[in-house]
Amino acid sequence: GENVEQHPSTLSVQEGDSAVIKCTYSDSASNYFPWYKQELGKRPQLIIDIRSNVGEKKDQRIAVTLNKTAKHFSLHITETQPEDSAVYFCAATGSARQLTFGSGTQLTVLP
Amino acid sequence: KAGVTQTPRYLIKTRGQQVTLSCSPISGHRSVSWYQQTPGQGLQFLFEYFSETQRNKGNFPGRFSGRQFSNSRSEMNVSTLELGDSALYLCASSLERGITEAFFGQGTRLTVV
Numbered sequence: 001g002e003n004v005e006q007h008p009s010t011l012s013v014q015e016g017d018s019a020v021i022k023c024t025y026s027d028s029a030s031n032y033f034p035w036y037k038q039e040l041g042k043r044p045q046l047i048i049d050i051r052s053n054v055g056e057k058k059d060q061r062i063a064v065t066l067n068k069t070a071k072h073f074s075l076h077i078t079e080t081q082p083e084d085s086a087v088y089f090c091a092a093t094g095s096a097r098q099l100t101f102g103s104g105t106q107l108t109v110l111p
Numbered sequence: 112k113a114g115v116t117q118t119p120r121y122l123i124k125t126r127g128q129q130v131t132l133s134c135s136p137i138s139g140h141r142s143v144s145w146y147q148q149t150p151g152q153g154l155q156f157l158f159e160y161f162s163e164t165q166r167n168k169g170n171f172p173g174r175f176s177g178r179q180f181s182n183s184r185s186e187m188n189v190s191t192l193e194l195g196d197s198a199l200y201l202c203a204s205s206l207e208r209g210i211t212e213a214f215f216g217q218g219t220r221l222t223v224v
Contacts, residue, residue, distance in 0.1 A: 032210045034212065034213070043201065043217055044154070044201070045215070046212045046213070049212070089154060093209035097166070098144075098159055098166075098209055099156075099203075101146075103152070103153040104154075
């Protein structure tokens, strides 16, 4: 089945700096790659997703890039703000059509 | 429209007991997946149901089971509870299997004592 690895597990940045979280996947048939944000005590919520026919997608300060050849995808957050502090999960859907999540990255934005 | 609803929100059970958790998906969503979340372990996939059939199953012992009803509501059951089963159990519903946004419920916090 699909295996998703996510790095780093923790990330601290200064407010205003950029943050990058990277994930790799194993199933070459994977075609859907969402990113979820989970604030403390809340449910995970989708912040951005990308499909295998697109290399990059942006939404204001958030962008995701996908490299199908290398089987990795990344989340980029620019001009970070304190409210960006949360756990971020990447995920991928493989041939079994099951959404498999990475282990999460705790992002802390320092004021 | 109403979101994904999980009941109960909190549960305290004793080792050896069994428990049933419920998940009502967003109206029109036929895919329901269950995840176990523990500190440092991320979101561990339990199983997925679509049109009342289990489509995928994660790496959990047979004590963990589930089902889905004709109205897409889903239940998961854990028998012979162990201390290590203490976790937040999340369900997520989606319109299509694996390729559209998964909407999560608030979760059920299970504590086994």
